[in-house]
Amino acid sequence: xxxxxxxxxxxxxxxxxxxxxxxxxxxxxxxxxxxxxxxxxxxxxxxxxxxxxxxxxxxxxxxxxxxxxxxxxxxxxxxxxxxxxxxxxxxxxxxxxxxxxxxxxxxxxxxxxxxxxxxxxxxxxxxxxxxxxxxxxxxxxxxxxxxxxxxxxxxxxxxxxxxxxxxxxxxxxxxxxxxxxxxxxxxxxxxxxxxxxxxxxxxxxxxxxxxxxxxxxxxxxxxxxxxxxxxxxx
Ligand code: NAP
Numbered sequence: 001x002x003x004x005x006x007x008x009x010x011x012x013x014x015x016x017x018x019x020x021x022x023x024x025x026x027x028x029x030x031x032x033x034x035x036x037x038x039x040x041x042x043x044x045x046x047x048x049x050x051x052x053x054x055x056x057x058x059x060x061x062x063x064x065x066x067x068x069x070x071x072x073x074x075x076x077x078x079x080x081x082x083x084x085x086x087x088x089x090x091x092x093x094x095x096x097x098x099x100x101x102x103x104x105x106x107x108x109x110x111x112x113x114x115x116x117x118x119x120x121x122x123x124x125x126x127x128x129x130x131x132x133x134x135x136x137x138x139x140x141x142x143x144x145x146x147x148x149x150x151x152x153x154x155x156x157x158x159x160x161x162x163x164x165x166x167x168x169x170x171x172x173x174x175x176x177x178x179x180x181x182x183x184x185x186x187x188x189x190x191x192x193x194x195x196x197x198x199x200x201x202x203x204x205x206x207x208x209x210x211x212x213x214x215x216x217x218x219x220x221x222x223x224x225x226x227x228x229x230x231x232x233x234x
Contacts, residue, residue, distance in 0.1 A: 003071045005064075007055050007108060008078030010035035012177030013127065016203030017075050020211040022046035029068045031078065033053070054224045056096075061111055062221055067225035071114035073214045075151075077127040081179055086140045093170060093189065094141045101145035103113035105152060123214050126153045127206070128171045128225065130233040146171075150225055151178030157223030166222040170215045173229025175201040196231030 004024060009018040010032035019042070022028045028048035032039035039050040055078045065071075069146075079101045082093055087088035105126055110177030131139055132146025150169055157167040174191045175181065180200075181192070192198055207227050212218050229232050 001025070001027045003068065003072065004073035004075065005029040005051075005068055005071045005108070005112070006075040007031040007104065008033075009042065009075075010039040010050075012179065013172065013175060013203045013206050014075070014077040016207035017034060017077060017210045018042060018048065019046055020207035021075075021214055023049060024211050024215060026073065026214070029064075029071070032062065033078070055107055056099035058110070058211065061104075061107040063179075065111040070119070071112055072116075072119075072121070073123045073125070073201075074108055075114040075125045075127070075210060075214070076103050077181075078110055079127065079146075080102065081139065081142045083138055083182060085138060089141050097141040098145045098148070101142070102148045102152070105149055108154065109152075113165070116165050117160065117163045122165040123166065123218075124153075124156070124167045125210055125213050126167070126169045128153075130170050130171050130173045130227060130229045132226075133171055133197055133225070133234055153225065154223050161222055166220060168214075168218070168220070169208055169225045170209055170213070171207050171225050171227050171229070171233070172230045173201055173227065173232035175203060175206060175228075177203060191232075194232060195229070196234065199228060199230060201228060205213070 004021045006018045008014040009030040030043040030050045043050040048222045053060040128149045129146040131143040154170040
């Protein structure tokens with residue numbers, strides 16, 4: 001049975017990706033940091049395993065991979081956002097956002113790649129954001145960390161393609177999850193209005209594409225950035 005690790009799978013987009021991969025036949029490792037109960041419940045439901053690690057910490061990530069063993073699919077989804085003016089973004093806030101959103105992917109890729117290279121196959125999916133492409137006012141650290149993920153995806157795809165490993169990126173638009181909790185109904189209405197498909201996205205919208213990119217059906221696709229945003233980023 002093929003194995004997949006989804007980071008930040010205790011809620012939101014990561015949870016939906018974990019469920020979609022399990023449905024597609026993968027044994028799924030559900031990574032979490034704080035939402036332990038939820039992670040165990042999801043893992044239990046989908047026949048997977050919950051694995052704790054702060055993805056920003058390479059030692060914790062190494063221990064997590066000791067638990068998972070070799071994996072076939074890695075989804076770098078764990079992420080945090082912060083809203084505020086650039087000049088109010090302290091060096092600590094800036095570092096933490098990069099540590100989770102960008103270093104987190106680097107740490108997991110480092111641990112996943114040796115066995116993928118040995119097996120000459122694997123699929124890595126990064127979850128960036130439309131803001132990593134367009135840039136969002138008052139979300140400079142977040143936008144920069146997500147743009148870095150896009151660069152990482154493309155560069156790594158070129159490097160490990162000859163080893164049979166594909167690396168792709170999903171750039172979601174506005175998706176209804178806890179990350180949107182700060183937004184008022186008025187904000188949501190404005191966002192819907194700016195979206196050509198006239199609605200906000202759901203975690204399942206993102207998960208469907210992730211399952212395709214994890215599968216052999218996408219065998220000739222690598223280094224790409226896919227918007228799942230209802231046209232928001234056009
Ligand atoms: P969410 O509902 O806030 O969930 C975040 C997930 O990340 C949780 O499972 C959380 O785990 C985990 N996490 C946070 N910090 C972590 C760390 N240091 N180590 C391990 N896990 C950590 O967020 P979401 O909306 O589903 O977002 C998922 C991804 O999609 C993020 O990368 C986000 O930037 C991206 N995205 C979201 C949107 C959107 O509109 N929602 C749009 C574009 C991109 P615990 O709860 O266990 O701590």
